[in-house]
Amino acid sequence: AQKITQTQPGMFVQEKEAVTLDCTYDTSDPSYGLFWYKQPSSGEMIFLIYQGSYDQQNATEGRYSLNFQKARKSANLVISASQLGDSAMYFCAMREALGGGGYNKLIFGAGTRLAVHP
């Protein structure tokens, strides 16, 4: 069975500093995809960044980067220059195959609540 683990229930960071949110995964599939979503207090899940298992480079999107360490099965999210608006829940997710029909779904970790302090 595939699994996503986020070991940090809560994190604090000072505004303008960088923060790393941990995510480890477990899969036996050679081809997989990893996603990070942000959920502010409004409730809507916002897609941040994606990393494919065969991607050679670590993904980056603006202030977000993904520290992908394939051998360690980790896909940590790094947020640089934190802003007050980064305070939210952050979820790591992985693509999982659904039976033999070629379809798949996302499975999610438990999430990390990030608080950015001024």
Add this chain to the structure above:
Amino acid sequence: DVKVTQSSRYLVKRTGEKVFLECVQDMDHENMFWYRQDPGLGLRLIYFSYDVKMKEKGDIPEGYSVSREKKERFSLILESASTNQTSMYLCASRMTGGFSGANVLTFGAGSRLTVL
């Protein structure tokens, strides 16, 4: 932008009531999903639909059913609500095909259901 709209942000229902949670997307997406979100458990898949009239069970389908009569609308039904179904419910949609950076789940704002 893709928009996924969940009709009710907050609902309070009584045990045994039949509950409908509605979700509408406006970008002609084939695939639609219902997740349940609970603290410490993340999001868990209840049901999904590949296309109109199609539905498949997710990881926790017990106590739920779904309906997809039109492509843009995916409804989650609690036949007889129970207190352990108090939760946040999230609807999502995407194009058909594999998940990738170009084909991600787009979520609605969620429906917080309380069952008394």
